[in-house]
Amino acid sequence: MKKYTDINDITNISQTINEAIQIKKTPFKYKGLGANKTLVMLFFNASLRTRLSTEKAAKNLGMDVMCLQINNSWNLEFEDGTIMNLTTSEHIKEAAKVIAQYADIIAVRAFPTLKNKDQDYAETIITSFTKYSEIPVVNLESATAHPLQALADAITINEFAKDKKPKVVLSWAPHPKALPQSVANSFVNMMQQLPVDFSITHPEGYELHSDITKNTAVNYNQEEALKDADFVYVKNWSAYGDYGKILTQDDNWMITQQKLNNAKFMHCLPVRRNVVVEDAVLDSENSIVIDQANNRTYAAQVVLKNILENL
Amino acid sequence: MKKYTDINDITNISQTINEAIQIKKTPFKYKGLGANKTLVMLFFNASLRTRLSTEKAAKNLGMDVMCLQINNSWNLEFEDGTIMNLTTSEHIKEAAKVIAQYADIIAVRAFPTLKNKDQDYAETIITSFTKYSEIPVVNLESATAHPLQALADAITINEFAKDKKPKVVLSWAPHPKALPQSVANSFVNMMQQLPVDFSITHPEGYELHSDITKNTAVNYNQEEALKDADFVYVKNWSAYGDYGKILTQDDNWMITQQKLNNAKFMHCLPVRRNVVVEDAVLDSENSIVIDQANNRTYAAQVVLKNILENL
Amino acid sequence: MKKYTDINDITNISQTINEAIQIKKTPFKYKGLGANKTLVMLFFNASLRTRLSTEKAAKNLGMDVMCLQINNSWNLEFEDGTIMNLTTSEHIKEAAKVIAQYADIIAVRAFPTLKNKDQDYAETIITSFTKYSEIPVVNLESATAHPLQALADAITINEFAKDKKPKVVLSWAPHPKALPQSVANSFVNMMQQLPVDFSITHPEGYELHSDITKNTAVNYNQEEALKDADFVYVKNWSAYGDYGKILTQDDNWMITQQKLNNAKFMHCLPVRRNVVVEDAVLDSENSIVIDQANNRTYAAQVVLKNILENL
Numbered sequence: 001m002k003k004y005t006d007i008n009d010i011t012n013i014s015q016t017i018n019e020a021i022q023i024k025k026t027p028f029k030y031k032g033l034g035a036n037k038t039l040v041m042l043f044f045n046a047s048l049r050t051r052l053s054t055e056k057a058a059k060n061l062g063m064d065v066m067c068l069q070i071n072n073s074w075n076l077e078f079e080d081g082t083i084m085n086l087t088t089s090e091h092i093k094e095a096a097k098v099i100a101q102y103a104d105i106i107a108v109r110a111f112p113t114l115k116n117k118d119q120d121y122a123e124t125i126i127t128s129f130t131k132y133s134e135i136p137v138v139n140l141e142s143a144t145a146h147p148l149q150a151l152a153d154a155i156t157i158n159e160f161a162k163d164k165k166p167k168v169v170l171s172w173a174p175h176p177k178a179l180p181q182s183v184a185n186s187f188v189n190m191m192q193q194l195p196v197d198f199s200i201t202h203p204e205g206y207e208l209h210s211d212i213t214k215n216t217a218v219n220y221n222q223e224e225a226l227k228d229a230d231f232v233y234v235k236n237w238s239a240y241g242d243y244g245k246i247l248t249q250d251d252n253w254m255i256t257q258q259k260l261n262n263a264k265f266m267h268c269l270p271v272r273r274n275v276v277v278e279d280a281v282l283d284s285e286n287s288i289v290i291d292q293a294n295n296r297t298y299a300a301q302v303v304l305k306n307i308l309e310n311l
Numbered sequence: 312m313k314k315y316t317d318i319n320d321i322t323n324i325s326q327t328i329n330e331a332i333q334i335k336k337t338p339f340k341y342k343g344l345g346a347n348k349t350l351v352m353l354f355f356n357a358s359l360r361t362r363l364s365t366e367k368a369a370k371n372l373g374m375d376v377m378c379l380q381i382n383n384s385w386n387l388e389f390e391d392g393t394i395m396n397l398t399t400s401e402h403i404k405e406a407a408k409v410i411a412q413y414a415d416i417i418a419v420r421a422f423p424t425l426k427n428k429d430q431d432y433a434e435t436i437i438t439s440f441t442k443y444s445e446i447p448v449v450n451l452e453s454a455t456a457h458p459l460q461a462l463a464d465a466i467t468i469n470e471f472a473k474d475k476k477p478k479v480v481l482s483w484a485p486h487p488k489a490l491p492q493s494v495a496n497s498f499v500n501m502m503q504q505l506p507v508d509f510s511i512t513h514p515e516g517y518e519l520h521s522d523i524t525k526n527t528a529v530n531y532n533q534e535e536a537l538k539d540a541d542f543v544y545v546k547n548w549s550a551y552g553d554y555g556k557i558l559t560q561d562d563n564w565m566i567t568q569q570k571l572n573n574a575k576f577m578h579c580l581p582v583r584r585n586v587v588v589e590d591a592v593l594d595s596e597n598s599i600v601i602d603q604a605n606n607r608t609y610a611a612q613v614v615l616k617n618i619l620e621n622l
Numbered sequence: 623m624k625k626y627t628d629i630n631d632i633t634n635i636s637q638t639i640n641e642a643i644q645i646k647k648t649p650f651k652y653k654g655l656g657a658n659k660t661l662v663m664l665f666f667n668a669s670l671r672t673r674l675s676t677e678k679a680a681k682n683l684g685m686d687v688m689c690l691q692i693n694n695s696w697n698l699e700f701e702d703g704t705i706m707n708l709t710t711s712e713h714i715k716e717a718a719k720v721i722a723q724y725a726d727i728i729a730v731r732a733f734p735t736l737k738n739k740d741q742d743y744a745e746t747i748i749t750s751f752t753k754y755s756e757i758p759v760v761n762l763e764s765a766t767a768h769p770l771q772a773l774a775d776a777i778t779i780n781e782f783a784k785d786k787k788p789k790v791v792l793s794w795a796p797h798p799k800a801l802p803q804s805v806a807n808s809f810v811n812m813m814q815q816l817p818v819d820f821s822i823t824h825p826e827g828y829e830l831h832s833d834i835t836k837n838t839a840v841n842y843n844q845e846e847a848l849k850d851a852d853f854v855y856v857k858n859w860s861a862y863g864d865y866g867k868i869l870t871q872d873d874n875w876m877i878t879q880q881k882l883n884n885a886k887f888m889h890c891l892p893v894r895r896n897v898v899v900e901d902a903v904l905d906s907e908n909s910i911v912i913d914q915a916n917n918r919t920y921a922a923q924v925v926l927k928n929i930l931e932n933l
Binding site: 040084090091097102 | 649650668670671673674675677678681682798891892893894895896897901904905911912915916918919
């Protein structure tokens with residue numbers, strides 16, 4: 001693996017999932033692999049799970065880790081030819097090349113604006129770091145994708161799936177804030193590559209980018225969609241068409257124990273209880289959200305391991 | 312030791328103090344003990360001494376350390392059954408369980424509101440992390456207690472005590488801001504368990520919670536109280552009765568060289584010079600505040616060592 | 623080396639440069655030297671290059687590193703005798719001594735006010751840390767100096783210099799914000815000690831402190847000054863005389879490919895493109911700014927190595 005900015009960077013998904021499950025059994029087996037190698041993690045946005053799981057994964061491999069919370073203190077310029085006499089103080093060309101002097105792998109988190117669709121879907125930040133740093137870049141959730149989450153989700157489904165081909169449904173749920181499409185996008189991409197029966201349900205108007213959904217079935221009737229599901233992956237996202245907008249907060253879309261029936265409940269977290277999903281679900285044995293969170297470590301570790309082996 | 316959220320988690324205080332003093336002599340002796348173990352430190356409030364000393368202690372034991380400054384960016388929900396459609400974005404149930412996936416020990420700093428006495432004294436945050444994480448929790452100063460500080464203080468008194476049973480006095484001192492009772496509470500708890508002659512002096516109205524002070528003598532006359540003291544531990548706190556209020560800033564309560572006589576001066580730091588205590592005291596040989604700060608490392612290290620041995 | 627707060631702490635510059643170049647070839651050769659030694663890095667201001675390069679250097683030497691972003695949350699008192707009942711909550715005397723309990727080396731970044739010349743040029747913060755901590759202090763850019771940058775610059779010039787004694791010119795360039803004189807000061811100090819033909823060019827009014835410039839030639843005509851230069855070091859600074867002021871933003875002082883001719887272009891970064899220097903320069907092979915950034919690691923590493931050897 002030369003980078004991990006979207007799930008297409010994985011050449012053989014089932015092999016990668018199996019390798020992650022092996023790593024989970026003996027997480028310190030490859031501790032020599034990362035010796036004298038440095039992971040620099042850049043956060044343009046806050047992070048809990050992604051920060052901790054990726055740092056832990058890197059240290060399990062023996063890497064040194066340096067974390068930088070960038071936030072608003074560092075205004076990068078991404079346009080070519082700009083006369084930088086206003087708010088931006090450093091060009092991505094210098095920034096990326098400089099960080100590459102101190103890192104063997106760069107990991108970047110940079111959320112979308114949710115205001116400028118073209119800019120967000122161009123993935124300017126993560127793409128620019130890849131282009132100019134000339135070293136492997138790992139996506140810690142970008143404007144439109146969260147591939148480490150999707151890999152952790154795939155590992156978790158693999159662990160919990162019974163013999164038969166499971167039915168997996170991605171269901172939109174209400175939320176008081178406008179959220180990115182990143183998690184949903186990467187989950188759809190991942191499910192399309194796994195041996196699962198996959199469909200999506202959401203209110204009209206919440207269609208994801210057609211380049212993402214492709215031929216995946218979409219059902220506007222949540223009750224019908226969830227019928228006989230083995231895994232229900234729940235996530236809010238703001239509209240892609242009417243970009244970044246909240247079109248409804250209809251609480252009929254909240255996931256309940258009754259709707260779920262015996263399906264496993266999945267969510268990337270953090271989750272707002274009794275808005276996205278009722279307490280009874282999260283407190284039941286059908287919730288596997290903590291398993292997903294745990295697998296974030298091994299998703300990151302298999303990615304870092306494969307990148308380290310290719311340095 | 313299974314956790315360290317208050318000083319009652321120590322089963323044998325004098326043995327623990329002696330072990331800390333041994334560790335101080337050979338701090339790197341147990342560097343293998345923490346191999347492949349991770350301490351996650353969560354700070355809801357700023358930290359200097361506690362952060363550095365605890366991280367150093369963990370690294371002396373060979374642990375990996377991940378620090379997260381949480382501050383205002385992460386609004387946790389602690390109530391059961393809440394419809395989380397307002398400001399809180401994650402429930403402590405998920406937060407604690409998730410962090411436990413990445414940590415072998417969780418350390419948490421979370422100051423009191425000083426507005427809601429019942430909420431503060433319920434110790435909701437530290438208690439919830441203990442309950443839901445199901446892994447050992449270390450208190451880096453909570454709403455009502457600072458047990459690592461109290462252990463460092465006990466180590467320091469042990470080091471400086473002459474043969475006889477020392478007289479130790481906790482004296483309130485003025486301060487321009489309303490401060491927690493945490494340090495005072497834990498110091499009182501600790502002194503009650505040591506072979507010392509212990510009393511408290513403060514202006515009327517500054518009585519600590521009676522569950523803390525129990526039978527400890529309180530003297531409203533500072534001059535009388537300090538007479539023949541061997542150790543004077545100075546600390547401001549806001550009122551417990553008229554909760555969180557500043558009742559007086561009377562500078563007659565400031566500690567001076569004359570009041571101190573030959574007693575050792577102790578303070579947890581940071582300290583406001585010439586408000587809490589005059590320069591002459593801090594700049595004299597009777598001040599042992601830097602020794603206290605140094606012992607923070609060995610207090611944390613003996614705690615982490617004992618927890619690691621019980622994992 | 624007992625500390626590194628300004629470049630005069632280097633006793634033999636050419637030997638130190640050569641040692642840095644050796645370290646660059648085998649950066650992990652001295653990994654045992656820093657075992658069980660701790661570097662505490664304190665940042666009163668934001669940092670990217672200095673933070674990453676110094677942390678990496680310390681880890682290359684096997685040190686533990688603890689980083690504290692102090693910013694506005696920690697108001698230190700530096701005056702003697704103050705009654706601290708206002709905004710300052712801890713005196714540097716305690717702060718420095720306490721941190722020294724947890725560190726073998728302290729590194730500090732603290733920018734100037736650019737409002738109070740006497741205070742800035744007294745270097746109160748870095749000097750106080752040196753005085754009170756009683757352990758080695760490393761300057762990560764102070765009010766008036768950036769000696770790690772200057773050492774990286776010297777290493778870079780050494781690497782790129784041909785046989786002859788090179789002509790090096792420090793040129794002021796325009797910038798929309800008032801910037802410190804630190805980088806320029808330390809670069810001048812460094813060039814005065816190297817076997818180079820060194821001069822400075824800037825608009826009238828931008829004279830640096832005469833204690834810095836000494837006998838170094840200053841030319842107000844940029845075109846004349848740059849003639850036949852081998853290295854052009856470009857940097858904006860605010861006025862020293864009319865302290866902290868922007869006297870001009872004249873874009874005729876911007877560095878262009880034409881002005882540069884075949885000289886190497888140097889800058890400490892971050893740099894505002896098409897304000898300080900045009901794109902064509904930064905994107906050409908004559909720009910060695912990334913090499914400078916890379917050498918920040920080895921400048922820090924040779925400094926830390928020499929300090930560790932003297933502990």
